[in-house]
Amino acid sequence: xAADKPKFxxxxxxxxxxxxxxxxxxxxxxxxxxxxxxxxRPVIGICNTWSExxxxxxxxxxxxxxxxxxxxxxxxxxxxxxxxxxxxxxxxPTTMLFRxxxxxxxxxxxxxxxxxxxxxxxxxxxxxxxxxxxxxSVDLPTIVVSSGPMLNGKYRGCDIGSGTAVWKFSEAxxxxxxxxxxxxxxxxxxxxxxxxxxxxxxxxTFACLVEAMxxxxxxxxxxxxxxxxxxxxxxxxxxxxxxAVKADLRxxxxxxxxxxxxxxxxxxxxxxxxxxxxxxxxxxxRLGLPLNLTDFDRLSSDIPLLVDLQPSGxxxxxxxxxxxxxxxxxxxxxxxxxxxxxxxxGCKLGDIIAESECFNETVIRAFDHPVRTESGIxxxxxxxxxxxxxxxxxxxGETLYHHRGRxxxxxxxxxxxxxxxxxxxxVDKDCILVLKGCGPKGYPGMPEVGNLPLPRKLLAQGxxxxxxxxxxxxxxxxxxxxxxxxxxxxxxGGPLAIVKTGDEITLNGPERSLTLQLSDQDIAARLTEWxxxxxxxxxxxxxxxxYVEHVLQADKGCDLDFLVGSSxxxxxxxxx
Numbered sequence: 001x002a003a004d005k006p007k008f009x010x011x012x013x014x015x016x017x018x019x020x021x022x023x024x025x026x027x028x029x030x031x032x033x034x035x036x037x038x039x040x041r042p043v044i045g046i047c048n049t050w051s052e053x054x055x056x057x058x059x060x061x062x063x064x065x066x067x068x069x070x071x072x073x074x075x076x077x078x079x080x081x082x083x084x085x086x087x088x089x090x091x092x093p094t095t096m097l098f099r100x101x102x103x104x105x106x107x108x109x110x111x112x113x114x115x116x117x118x119x120x121x122x123x124x125x126x127x128x129x130x131x132x133x134x135x136x137s138v139d140l141p142t143i144v145v146s147s148g149p150m151l152n153g154k155y156r157g158c159d160i161g162s163g164t165a166v167w168k169f170s171e172a173x174x175x176x177x178x179x180x181x182x183x184x185x186x187x188x189x190x191x192x193x194x195x196x197x198x199x200x201x202x203x204x205t206f207a208c209l210v211e212a213m214x215x216x217x218x219x220x221x222x223x224x225x226x227x228x229x230x231x232x233x234x235x236x237x238x239x240x241x242x243x244a245v246k247a248d249l250r251x252x253x254x255x256x257x258x259x260x261x262x263x264x265x266x267x268x269x270x271x272x273x274x275x276x277x278x279x280x281x282x283x284x285x286r287l288g289l290p291l292n293l294t295d296f297d298r299l300s301s302d303i304p305l306l307v308d309l310q311p312s313g314x315x316x317x318x319x320x321x322x323x324x325x326x327x328x329x330x331x332x333x334x335x336x337x338x339x340x341x342x343x344x345x346g347c348k349l350g351d352i353i354a355e356s357e358c359f360n361e362t363v364i365r366a367f368d369h370p371v372r373t374e375s376g377i378x379x380x381x382x383x384x385x386x387x388x389x390x391x392x393x394x395x396x397g398e399t400l401y402h403h404r405g406r407x408x409x410x411x412x413x414x415x416x417x418x419x420x421x422x423x424x425x426x427v428d429k430d431c432i433l434v435l436k437g438c439g440p441k442g443y444p445g446m447p448e449v450g451n452l453p454l455p456r457k458l459l460a461q462g463x464x465x466x467x468x469x470x471x472x473x474x475x476x477x478x479x480x481x482x483x484x485x486x487x488x489x490x491x492x493g494g495p496l497a498i499v500k501t502g503d504e505i506t507l508n509g510p511e512r513s514l515t516l517q518l519s520d521q522d523i524a525a526r527l528t529e530w531x532x533x534x535x536x537x538x539x540x541x542x543x544x545x546x547y548v549e550h551v552l553q554a555d556k557g558c559d560l561d562f563l564v565g566s567s568x569x570x571x572x573x574x575x576x
Contacts, residue, residue, distance in 0.1 A: 006246065009140070009569060010043035013114035020574050024114065033077075042076045042245040044238070045115035047106055047135075049127040051085030056124035056203060057147050059194040059225060066231045067119050067145060070238020076245070078238065081109055086126040088203075096278075096473065097445025099126040099133075100551070100560050101543060106134030111569055116140065117245040119237060123147025123195070123225075125202040125476075128210065129279035133559070135251055136286035137566040141244035142251040143344045144216040145237045146207040148225035149317035150195030155186045161310040162197030163477025165190055167451065174421075175459035195225025198317040199310040201476035205272035206279065208326050212266040213259040214343030215251070218352050222321035240344050249344070257289050258338035261299055262349065265336045268300035268376030269329050271312035271394045273476025274484055277377060281557030285564045293379050293388045293555045297512065300376025305394045306332050306365045311479040312394040313371050315363050323363035327356030332367045374398075380483065382514040383523060384469075384495050384505065387487030387555045389514055396481040397465040401509035403481075405432040405467060409501045412437045413449050413472075421456040429463045432505050436496055438472035439489025440551045440558045444544060446471070446489075451478035467507055469514070471496055471554075483507070483514060485554035492553060493534075498526035 007015075013024045015038070025038050046067055050060035064080050071078035084102045086095040110118055118135060122128035123146050135142045153160035169186060172178035196203035207221040217237055223230045260280060267276055277296055284291035307329050308315050320329075330337065331353045339350030358364045365371055374393040381388055393401070408431045410416035416435055419425050427433075433452050440446045450472035454463060468482045471489035488494030495516060499505075504517035516523065539545045550560040 008040065008042050008116040008245065010114040010116050011040055014038040014043070015040060020576060023576060037077045042116040042242055043114060044071045044076045044078045044241050044245070045110060045113060045118040046078055046080040046121060047083050047109065047118055047131060048080055048121045049083050049085040049124075049131070050121070051087065053090050054085040054087035054124050054127070055089065055191065055194065056087070056196040057085055057122065057127065060121045060123070060147055063145060063147070063231065063234045064121060066234035067121070067238040070235040071242055074239040074242035076242040079115065081113070083109065083131065086124060086130065088125045093443060094445040094447035095126040096447070096558070097547060099130045100547070100563060102126065102130030103133035103563065106131050107137045110135060110138045110140060111567065111571060117241045118142050119241050120144045121147070123203055123207070125206070125275065128203075128206050129283065132210070132215075132283055133286050136255065136283055137563070138569050139250050139252050139566060140569055141241060141249050142215065143237050143241045143244065144210045144220065145234050146196075146210070146216065146220050148195050148223050148227070148230045149198040149204055150191060150225055151193045152198055152316045152318045153190040153192065155189040159316055160186060160190055161199035161316050161477065162190060163201055163475050164199045164311040164479065167478055171453060171459060174453065174456050193224075193226045197477055199477045200271050200273065200307070200312065202273040202275040204317055205267065205270065205276050205476055208266055208270055208272065209263040209276060209280070211326050212262050212330065212349075214254045214341055214349055217345050218327055219321070219325045222317055222325040224318055224321065240346070243346060244344055249342075252287055254342050254344065255283070255287060256341070257291070258341050260284055260289060260291055262337050262341060264296055264299040265303055265333055266330065267296070268303035268305070269333050270307045271305045271309060271371075271375060274377065274390055274392050275473055275476055277390055277485070278473070278554060278557050281555070282559040285557055285559055286566060288565060293390070296377040296390070297379040303333055303336060303376060304367070304370030305372040305375035306367065306370055308363050308365060308371045311477055319360070319363050323360035324356060324358040327352050328358040329364050331356050331358070332364070378509055378512060380512050380514040382516070383520070384499070384514050384516040385486045386495070387553060389483050389486045391483050391509060393509065395479040400465060400467055400481040400507070402507065403432070403467050404504060404506040405430045407432050407434045407499055407501055407503045407505050409434045409499055410436065413447070416452060420453060423457055425455055425457065427455050427458065429458055429461070429466065432467045432469060434496070434499050434505070435468070435470035435472060436490040438470055439491055440553065441548050442471065442489055442491030444539070444548050444551075446473050446554070446558060448473050448475045448478070450474040450484045451480050451482050469505070487553045487555045489553065493527065493531060495523055495527070497530050498523065
């Protein structure tokens with residue numbers, strides 16, 4: 001190796017003129033690699049969550065080839081490796097249960113293998129956050145290439161959105177406003193290509209956030225999955241990761257507190273998914289960065305909804321891209337951002353924003369002409385949620401921002417499903433639906449069931465929204481006046497566990513309060529009784545047991561307690 005070449009991490013494995021070096025190089029040469037690729041050039045790992053069970057990521061093998069082109073072109077050695085793929089629409093009981101397992105696999109794959117930088121290929125909701133959590137705990141140069149959104153859904157001459165249309169059409173069928181045959185006919189028109197939900201669901205939200213945080217090249221979030229420009233972006237990302245390795249630009253140098261604040265501001269402007277709260281908290285925990293639940297409310301409270309996308313608006317991700325993409329939206333909130341934040345593109349975030357243009361002011365609104373003035377994440381506190389709860393005001397009904405109602409309580413999601421269509425269910429439009437047993441420990445894994453379908457008898461009366469409270473999550477594609485992530489969860493002994501049907505609950509969204517109308521003494525007495533009759537642990541083996549015993553609550557990001565922090569990239573022992 002020439003004296004003026006930097007020594008990369010991989011050379012501790014491939015650059016040794018001894019028995020161990022022989023072993024490492026020789027077996028790799030079985031893949032047809034010539035001698036000179038081990039001459040000290042950077043080795044780039046391509047962490048691929050491709051799977052046919054994850055439709056969002058079904059084209060990532062092709063994108064990996066374009067990343068490899070860029071890596072080779074820039075003088076690197078690309079080596080692709082698989083990681084667990086979490087298909088949001090296929091996997092049970094919920095992919096959130098396995099996000100941390102993916103993070104563990106990614107972390108140890110990056111640390112244990114002789115690579116100098118990594119490209120994370122992900123898309124579906126939990127794949128990118130899980131990959132980033134793992135990568136953050138190793139801290140090598142890192143870049144994200146998202147799978148991109150699928151094409152707009154089409155049904156009878158109209159655009160329909162992933163998830164959002166499902167929730168709307170399903171309720172319309174139950175209300176007798178849509179025929180079941182029409183509902184089934186829409187199925188084939190909604191998902192027309194590989195890629196993530198083309199609404200502002202969790203996948204699109206997080207693709208926007210990695211771009212806003214500087215971990216992906218411009219327009220990573222919005223270029224459609226099947227657009228040729230997605231391949232170009234993958235190619236350019238291959239070049240960029242080699243440059244990052246040569247500059248020793250580690251993930252922690254880009255993913256700073258300032259980057260996290262930029263991400264939180266972005267959530268408000270785009271009407272992003274509530275799930276981003278959990279993922280950013282978990283990533284911050286891996287990096288040792290200060291971030292708490294109230295930061296989400298404080299940083300986003302004065303930023304309106306500027307991107308008119310479903311479920312908070314009307315358009316879809318294709319329209320967002322053609323209108324100018326994320327840089328054009330960020331330009332409208334530039335005064336709220338840390339513009340000097342570095343990016344993997346080799347320039348500052350402000351430089352990218354300055355060059356952007358908006359081509360459709362109906363899709364990307366000006367700051368003083370928003371879609372809605374209330375956006376971001378409301379963080380609620382009160383005796384029902386001592387550790388906090390969250391609400392997405394841009395997806396909620398403004399008339400329910402202030403509400404007091406009688407609780408109608410369901411102990412499990414199965415309990416709710418068994419009763420929601422019962423004509424004798426004692427519920428009216430002013431009631432508050434309360435769901436228990438759906439937190440990280442309780443389900444387990446905290447499923448996306450918080451946006452409870454409304455009882456059939458109320459749908460028949462024309463009711464379109466109600467206040468719903470749970471320790472669950474909801475899909476980023478969902479909507480409604482839904483209070484989520486109640487902490488502590490019911491299975492951890494939070495006050496949610498002792499709410500009974502008939503109790504009065506008060507929501508004051510603008511004041512950020514959620515109150516169970518019981519005295520402290522009554523709550524304490526009920527909790528004492530609950531602890532005496534607490535059910536025993538259901539899971540006795542495997543990952544389920546590990547997860548339930550070690551998962552943190554929602555206000556800490558639902559990481560496993562022993563995974564918080566990092567172990568770095570150093571491995572001191574040889575394999576033979």
